[in-house]
Amino acid sequence: MSDTATSSETNKKKKSGLPAWATGFGAQVFAGLIIGLILGFVASGMSLQWLSDLLSGVGNAYVQLLRVMVPPLIFAAVVTSVANLRKVANAAALAVSTLVWFAITAFLSVLVGIVVALVMRPGVNSTVDPASAADPSRVGSWTAFIQSIVPDNFIGLSASTSDDGVSLSFAALQLLVISLAIGIAAVKAGDAADPFLRFTESFLKVIQVILWWIIRLAPIGTAALIGKAVTTYGWDALGSLGKFVLAIYVGLALVLIVVYPAVLKFNGINTIEFYKRVWPVFSLGFVTRSSMGVMPVTQRVTERSMGVPSEYASFAIPLGATTKMDGCASIYPAIAAIFVAQFYDIDLTLTHYLLIIFVSVIGSAATAGTTGATVMLTLTLSTLGLPLAGVGLLLAVEPIIDMGRTAVNVTGQSLAATIVAKRANILDQETWDQAADGIEAAVSPSQSTAKADVNA
Template structure:
């Protein structure tokens, strides 16, 4: 039987071919429409599981952490390694930006400059931490009159905080909370079974998502921003091909084994452009294939999916800020570069539950005092960049729980070294 990793690769190849065919047909053709529908349906299936997975996994993991020595130390080590890797990757981004000077070679029309609709801010981040309701649910009202629609959207950071609070409360209550914890464990088992069925569809979903991307954007979208796109992808390649392998090597873990098992996570992140949509697969891979204890992995993965974004929060804003400064003829000093590092290491959580990289970029630009209109210059290529950014994000979200578990002596190294993958980890 063909391995799951090979099936994903076949899906990527099939998607590329289908996308090229759809683009050659041109217009809103049936193939492009079909690819879009299948890809959106697959990401939708994954996202449906996010709220119940976060709640049941976090509540039960906190209860199970009673059985894990130094649970507080695990949480601290997770946040520390989030910061360490963000610190290194933002310097990679700054280095690439200073070497390649993407803003000097851009021939984009200044008329493309436009302020974004949503802007990241520290005050908005603090306000977003306070749940507006017990479900962590935001209601977005669109349109007016007969066209009025209300669209529910879960704020995953709020949902995470609510789940942590309930989990800690359940531990403090003791025996009286056991029935509730039993229900949570049972629901988690059912959710994981459904998740396994969805994971098996990943090659099809990947093919549709890649096909859609090729059909919609193609190479023409790169236009005059080719040097900027190249700079971003060189930075992302250095993170996923150099920084992360060095972290694995430093912690005594096999680089090849990690990437072989994390491949479904990386590829689905690339295709779906959604850390949240990939999170169920990330959690299953970390626990079922990489050997991280469920009690810890079920807590660390949702936390990483909301706050660990090396692609969106480190590489991209660093290079983009240099691009905008060069485009407008503004010189950045040492203090400005230190501010970029600070925002990347501390501020990535400010993008949680929002449109990730764009909000993070506006937060960086506003902190540096650079024109926010510069964001509009980069929007044309953002979908292409978002694929690589998300692939790096989700790979880092799988990496950190693995190395923390290894450092703390709780990693199942026999499982890590085995041939078991997320797709075969049923149960």
């Protein structure tokens, strides 16, 4: 964004007489949430099917727009970042540090989940119908991670058929591996690969402009998605599982207001400023229920609002969107596993709790090939020797709790990348200082995507 454009926007805000936070993108997303709630309650209360269909259609279209950008973004960003990582002296140390902080926050999150489950005891005297117990259709496997990183084809694409036709999907982790391999090969190829790398960098800039267009539609997408959630899920499903849902959200809240602030403070990062910047990521994660769908926004905000160099963010954010899930892989399986044990009146020992911690810290990678909180829960239950049929007891409230889980997931992904960059002294303080309103500084299509002089 040019200085003239920036000055023009600043003058407009001053003329409005409103503070920046009240006119920025974060405020627009929040307004979308409120409008969506109102529309959802109107559609539900007045049985307006046309409004429900409209909210669902617009919401699904927005998530689809975000998801369609994930494969080209991963490829272009990772290949470009591998080439640019030559400018970073401690690239290997950054990768190790990323995994370490993924594990640290997962460990703290699962401890919160265990404590909440033991204090609130959601499975004791539960009135949930035992007949709803059922074995899951998919089960987590410790070999899934190895299988998931071996590409099925060159672009990590898979297809499935149904009565509705053929649907295509991609394996993000496979695409990440393919992109890393191509990037490394391009670097090894030397001068001969320069045209390819220049093309990839140019392609990335085009993708980022398209992302800017999609991101600016976020307030509309947020309104539609939260309205759809109100009309689709309602609160009838809570019923006998209300205590379980409350326990999940208490655990998620404790991670957001205790664990993450403590980790941020330990690393010298202002908690309030971090949450101001991450708000668009958090809110979109909540309404879309898709870490991968929000990944383009997470990466853009992490780079443009947090000041994390794109050379590093292009590696950390795609990896985090696949394997870093404090909500789905730590809090949820801990509380859900203890719920199942309490429901079936099975006493857990210290060994069981240690296994819950182990699975939560390590297991998210093991389920990367079949990503999902339910699959993660099956891995936990099978490791503990608890009945897998207990998964069926909780499916009724899956969409309601998945909103909160995903919001924590994407927040943790951005947090880990920011912490690692801060500790490695590569966080761009100037970008951080200028990004006072979350994504507002992240949505300029003309800003440079990378700092050319990144040094360890």
